[in-house]
Amino acid sequence: MALLEARGITKRFGGLTAVDSVDFEMEPGMIASVIGPNGAGKTTFFNMITGFYRPTEGRIFFDGKDITGKRPNQVTAMGIARTFQNIRLFANMSALDNVLVGMNCRMRQTWYHAILRLPSMVQEERQAHRKALELLEYVGLRDRANEAARNLPYGDQRRLEIARALATEPKLLLLDEPTAGMNPNETLQMTRFIQQLRDDLGLSILLIEHDMKVVMGISDRVTVLDYGKKIAEGSPRDIQRNPRVIEAYLGRRAAEAFAQAHADEEGEG
Numbered sequence: 001m002a003l004l005e006a007r008g009i010t011k012r013f014g015g016l017t018a019v020d021s022v023d024f025e026m027e028p029g030m031i032a033s034v035i036g037p038n039g040a041g042k043t044t045f046f047n048m049i050t051g052f053y054r055p056t057e058g059r060i061f062f063d064g065k066d067i068t069g070k071r072p073n074q075v076t077a078m079g080i081a082r083t084f085q086n087i088r089l090f091a092n093m094s095a096l097d098n099v100l101v102g103m104n105c106r107m108r109q110t111w112y113h114a115i116l117r118l119p120s121m122v123q124e125e126r127q128a129h130r131k132a133l134e135l136l137e138y139v140g141l142r143d144r145a146n147e148a149a150r151n152l153p154y155g156d157q158r159r160l161e162i163a164r165a166l167a168t169e170p171k172l173l174l175l176d177e178p179t180a181g182m183n184p185n186e187t188l189q190m191t192r193f194i195q196q197l198r199d200d201l202g203l204s205i206l207l208i209e210h211d212m213k214v215v216m217g218i219s220d221r222v223t224v225l226d227y228g229k230k231i232a233e234g235s236p237r238d239i240q241r242n243p244r245v246i247e248a249y250l251g252r253r254a255a256e257a258f259a260q261a262h263a264d265e266e267g268e269g
């Protein structure tokens, strides 16, 4: 059974159709990427899955349940976590507190327990604290636990955002441009880290990414959007050779030149 399934999802903003009747499926344990030129609708697609936007049309199913129109906190509680294109940490809070915020959605005690400082509350807080430190250790930030998020180097902030997302105990993690603004070495490390997340934790990962080396290196499947429409879907190898994709990225003449080169190559072989 698919872990995530979108059926004909559409989002219109006034006269503009940002996402147009997109069907999408993801199986558990998969790393999938959504690519496309600027303004293709990638983030809008993410925003619908995570409850930030309600689809104008279509339905979204996660783990067999209809999540269409659910609020972001409900979607998170059901097992979908995300990071953002522009890092959204609590800048003045410590790395540890940022992770604890993520953990909040899994805590069972209520404000009532908190006010009365009941033993069950104190115990749950201690456990959360320990788990948050473990998560920081996992993402390589254990020794920066007490540092304010804004003082961390950029690559570490991205890792912290992932740690906060992991704290919600997701089954599916959505990463919006996880390597944006990184140098080649940081990008390589992040790419390995994403693979590790899937391999160690059995997570399913959906990413938006502009760096084709990253996309082609780690994706099981790539979905291409252009002007809100899905124009191609397949393995990295298929996508790299797809004339419609090349055209969307490079323009028609480049696509024709590519197709010609390909035909020549096959003719020779």
Ligand SMILES: Nc1ncnc2c1ncn2[C@@H]1O[C@H](COP(=O)(O)OP(=O)(O)OP(=O)(O)O)[C@@H](O)[C@H]1O
Pocket: 013, 016, 017, 018, 036, 037, 038, 039, 040, 041, 042, 043, 044, 045
């Ligand atoms: N809240 C909004 N109101 C109006 N238009 C919007 C809104 N959000 C997105 N759009 C428009 O929808 C289209 C798709 O935008 P979106 O941000 O989803 O694209 P994208 O593929 O993520 O682009 P990029 O790669 O530049 O981040 C764009 O034309 C954008 O201007």
